[in-house]
Amino acid sequence: MTDPLAIKLDERSKALRRVIIKTLAAGQRGHVGAAFSLVEILRVLYDDVLKYDATQPKLPSRDRFILSKGHGCLALYTMLADKGFIAEDELWRFCKSDGMLGGHPEHHIPGVEASTGSLGHGMSIGLGMALNARIAGASYRTFVVIGDGESNEGSVWEAALSAGKHKLGNFTVLTDYNKHQSYASTAFVQDLEPLADKWRAFGFAVRDVNGHDVNELREVLTKLPPDANKPSAIICHTVKGKGVAYAENNMAWHHQNKVTAADAEKLIEALEASR
Amino acid sequence: MRKRSLDMVYELAKKDERIVFIGSDLGAGTLDNFRKEIPSRFFMEGVSEQNIVGMAAGMALEGRVVYVNTIATFLTRRCFEQVVLDLGLHNVNVRLIANGGGVVYAPLGPTHLAIDDIAIMRAVPNMTIVAPCDAEEMTRLMPQTVDYPGPIYIRLGKGGDPVVSDPAKPFRIGKAIEMTSGDDVLLVTTGVTLKIALEAAAALKAQGTSATVLHMHTVKPLDTEALLSHASRVKAIVTIEEHTIVGGLGGAVAEVLAEAGFNPAKRFKRIGIPDVFPHGYGSQATMMQHYGITTEQTIATVNELTHGTTT
Numbered sequence: 001m002t003d004p005l006a007i008k009l010d011e012r013s014k015a016l017r018r019v020i021i022k023t024l025a026a027g028q029r030g031h032v033g034a035a036f037s038l039v040e041i042l043r044v045l046y047d048d049v050l051k052y053d054a055t056q057p058k059l060p061s062r063d064r065f066i067l068s069k070g071h072g073c074l075a076l077y078t079m080l081a082d083k084g085f086i087a088e089d090e091l092w093r094f095c096k097s098d099g100m101l102g103g104h105p106e107h108h109i110p111g112v113e114a115s116t117g118s119l120g121h122g123m124s125i126g127l128g129m130a131l132n133a134r135i136a137g138a139s140y141r142t143f144v145v146i147g148d149g150e151s152n153e154g155s156v157w158e159a160a161l162s163a164g165k166h167k168l169g170n171f172t173v174l175t176d177y178n179k180h181q182s183y184a185s186t187a188f189v190q191d192l193e194p195l196a197d198k199w200r201a202f203g204f205a206v207r208d209v210n211g212h213d214v215n216e217l218r219e220v221l222t223k224l225p226p227d228a229n230k231p232s233a234i235i236c237h238t239v240k241g242k243g244v245a246y247a248e249n250n251m252a253w254h255h256q257n258k259v260t261a262a263d264a265e266k267l268i269e270a271l272e273a274s275r
Numbered sequence: 276m277r278k279r280s281l282d283m284v285y286e287l288a289k290k291d292e293r294i295v296f297i298g299s300d301l302g303a304g305t306l307d308n309f310r311k312e313i314p315s316r317f318f319m320e321g322v323s324e325q326n327i328v329g330m331a332a333g334m335a336l337e338g339r340v341v342y343v344n345t346i347a348t349f350l351t352r353r354c355f356e357q358v359v360l361d362l363g364l365h366n367v368n369v370r371l372i373a374n375g376g377g378v379v380y381a382p383l384g385p386t387h388l389a390i391d392d393i394a395i396m397r398a399v400p401n402m403t404i405v406a407p408c409d410a411e412e413m414t415r416l417m418p419q420t421v422d423y424p425g426p427i428y429i430r431l432g433k434g435g436d437p438v439v440s441d442p443a444k445p446f447r448i449g450k451a452i453e454m455t456s457g458d459d460v461l462l463v464t465t466g467v468t469l470k471i472a473l474e475a476a477a478a479l480k481a482q483g484t485s486a487t488v489l490h491m492h493t494v495k496p497l498d499t500e501a502l503l504s505h506a507s508r509v510k511a512i513v514t515i516e517e518h519t520i521v522g523g524l525g526g527a528v529a530e531v532l533a534e535a536g537f538n539p540a541k542r543f544k545r546i547g548i549p550d551v552f553p554h555g556y557g558s559q560a561t562m563m564q565h566y567g568i569t570t571e572q573t574i575a576t577v578n579e580l581t582h583g584t585t586t
Contacts, residue, residue: 107336107364107365113336114332114333114336114361114365115360115364115365118356118360120325121329121356121357121360121361123329124325124326124327124328124329124330124332124333124357124361125329125330125332125333125336125361126333127326127329127330127333128329128330128331128332128333128334128335128336128337129333129334129336129337130333131318131330131333131334132333132334132337132338132339134315135295135315135316135339136337154325155325155326155329155357158323158325158326159326159329159330161321161323161326162320162321162323162326162330
């Protein structure tokens with residue numbers, strides 16, 4: 001696996017981050033670090049992996065996607081606008097009283113399957129969707145992105161026990177493993193290591209991947225599941241705040257409020273100058 | 276009541292492919308027929324209430340009607356956030372069948388006493404709360420739960436509860452049933468305490484006080500129309516519930532009466548468990564006796580409110 005910090009962002013990754021920054025500035029707040037660490041995971045899912053029709057967001061055959069770490073919503077909203085689920089103008093009403101998009105995703109937004117925000121809910125909801133596909137003989141797949149801080153929740157592991165028991169090959173959990181949570185590093189707050197072994201022990205087929213390397217992500221995510229008789233756990237090694245040097249792995253950038261136009265400009269400048 | 280409820284889930288599931296059953300770690304043999312005949316829609320997921328409720332929500336978002344069963348305390352307290360967000364916020368068709376509402380599990384101590392379940396569920400937007408009084412009423416309730424919109428909390432009694440419901444009176448979720456008619460006092464009750472209210476009404480009649488007994492099997496949404504219409508005729512209103520007096524049926528009725536602004540004001544009293552963790556064990560009957568959830572206490576309360584005396 002290549003080094004997530006060393007990955008140079010291509011133009012599409014930078015363009016998506018520019019939209020995130022503009023959205024952040026419009027709402028004057030947001031979880032920047034979490035959104036930046038997610039960009040390539042969501043980009044590859046929406047560009048190359050998920051089956052959907054943005055004009056028919058409830059099409060029964062669509063793949064289900066749940067952003068369980070709902071605070072990463074700036075990246076999700078950007079993708080939903082990029083793909084035409086929502087109008088781009090909605091982004092500029094982020095967190096406004098007349099807007100559709102708030103600080104956590106809600107199920108009334110086209111393309112959002114479930115309301116998340118409180119951590120540890122998305123996996124069980126996704127598990128129910130995946131089991132429904134099995135009952136119905138439907139071919140759709142279910143993907144859930146969880147956070148590393150979120151993995152402190154017991155409910156994540158309750159859902160993992162069930163998914164493993166049911167040998168759900170149509171169910172994929174991606175961990176955005178940027179190794180930082182709100183207070184400090186995951187190593188300090190609640191160490192998850194050995195993380196891959198944990199998922200393996202719960203009955204998952206596990207892959208470690210550089211979560212900012214679109215080629216590596218594509219390679220793994222277009223060949224799911226690695227084992228048809230097991231749910232998949234894709235551990236995406238990422239950098240919190242990826243793309244803006246002064247925000248990378250900087251706890252102050254977990255959540256920002258009172259973001260000014262000048263702050264946004266500074267972020268964009270740093271993004272353009274990034275490795 | 277529990278057996279009838281689960282038997283009916285099986286019967287309904289045979290006819291309706293949308294129906295799924297999820298248990299936690301129920302007693303051996305529970306719904307064996309369902310598991311053997313419809314294995315793809317039968318789940319026993321272990322002692323993991325958070326996951327079970329979230330999983331039920333996921334299935335319901337796909338159009339399933341999901342019946343979840345375990346002990347009432349664990350379905351309300353342990354996974355409260357999943358109930359609020361996964362079921363309430365998404366407004367999905369999940370039915371929580373809660374064993375041992377009230378003090379059914381008296382011998383097992385405070386961890387198993389569901390004396391606050393109605394209060395907890397009342398605080399969840401979109402939640403419907405139903406407490407049938409006996410197995411016969413359960414039979415009338417269950418078919419209505421299939422297409423009723425949104426999540427439902429179904430509170431079960433002990434099992435083998437005496438049959439006090441009246442098959443001649445139609446059962447509709449959300450519509451209170453007038454069991455007896457009288458102009459002096461209104462007794463409002465839910466679940467198995469209907470029996471106490473009916474016995475009290477009979478005894479009061481013998482002493483010349485006529486009572487309306489209103490069976491509020493659906494505590495939420497509360498049938499305020501029936502409540503206010505009956506309340507307007509009487510001097511005094513008493514609620515009887517196997518539940519804390521904080522936030523349950525008594526609380527719900529008090530809120531409606533207070534805001535109705537009757538002039539002169541109605542005399543009002545709640546019978547139920549005071550704001551304590553019940554002490555001791557015994558049986559459901561002895562615990563209800565201890566806290567005055569009895570026919571005698573109901574009669575005494577009515578007399579106190581109507582005549583200013585206790586008998």
